[in-house]
Amino acid sequence: METLKVVYINEIFKISKKKKFIMALAFSLFSVIAAAIAVYYLNNFAGIRITSSSDFSIMVLSVLSYTLFPLFIAFIGIDMFAGEFVDQTIKLTLICPAPRFKVFLGKVLAIASFIMANLMFVMILSFVVSIFISTSMPNLLKILLAYIMEFFPLFVFALVVVLISNIAKGTSSAFMFIIFIFLVFNGLGLIFPYFKSLLFTSTFDWYNLFLGSYINLSKILRTFLILLGYSIMLFAAGYYLFEKKDI
């Protein structure tokens, strides 16, 4: 357990020192402020009511879930696997007294922490901003629940990134492959709506299941189990490839 903790701390430390991490925070900040300005302008000067105060945070979440969040996850995930294999820095981690499973798990946990941190950062920011752009107080519990639920599909996406990063030979090919997969899965959802519920990309807005007046527990459980199934399969496949890699 101590070794896993050290690997995890090291990975978090490395993420925090990357320019991409600062970039992720800066772009998140910028996108929330830009959205707030647009909503404020439309609400007050154009006579169009876009959102209520609680809905502003949810609106930001729904936009970023399909854009910036997956993009940042792809950047960080590719850097931590394909990037380190390409520039050989992975050697420093692998020659430490930590078995590969703990190295893999530590890295995955660090990505999961990054996802949660990014979600919480945007949530707090959008919550604060929504107080200024609206007269009513936003429903914090509802917002918190939505952001926490969004962690699960984004984590599954992160495991897709990890898997592809262990297949691809370079960082650029990994990035292109991930974009391709992301677009294909979204496209399949549009072409075959009957199978949509089986695709992880269709769960990016599953937090809506908790926000309505009627909560469909069986649908929530089904979606959760689908996400769990994806997580187990992707984690196992990613680790298998990571373990087999010769440096």
Next chain:
Amino acid sequence: MDKAIVIENLSKTYKNNRGIQDINLEIERGEIFGFLGPNGAGKSTAMKIMVGLMKADKGDVLINGYSITKDYEQAMKGVGSIIENVVPFSYLTAYDNMRLSGRFNAQVDEARIDRCLEITGLIKNKNEKIKNYSLGMKQRLGIAMAILSNPNILILDEPFNGLDIQGMVEMRELIISLAEQHNTTFFISSHLIHDIELTCSKVGILYSGRLLGVDSTQNILKNYSSLENYYLSEVDLNGDS
């Protein structure tokens, strides 16, 4: 005597049919073992398998009595290593890179990191990012990281690479003093025959993936005028069989 490293029937074949075949070797504690061979002989392959960067097709390596395939964590606990070129994280400082390795050992504190950077002559550049480091400085940092946790075994693949003459002399002195004062075991590979002769107490010749001969430097120099002559004679006798 206490065996620090035991290599048993180690084999690995690449797609191009190169690699290593049935290597058996025992290194006693406190020995400085030199793995000598031309480029492509399989030295790095054997060493990568020893530290877990590569999987063997057959065989095993026991380090401090622990198998690297069955108990990697225990086997690597007392080991420091440099494999091929040292590639630290370029966006981190030397100190940050040292901390990444140091966290695995509770006894490594800031003073120990500073001491290792001092030994390798990098203390002045401690807070400089690695992207500004030269090849030689990166190699020195690799050495500092390898000795950071006071390991009882050091596996060094081409440790003299990128070092200037002064650096090579200092490196030799460091290896000999660690072996004498702390009974540290060294497993060093190099294609620089002179450095092996001056540094190692035991030498093994690896040629085309096969271990041709192992003997103490003292014995070799008793029977041959130089290590180079021993190497050429072993390759002549057994190299193409």
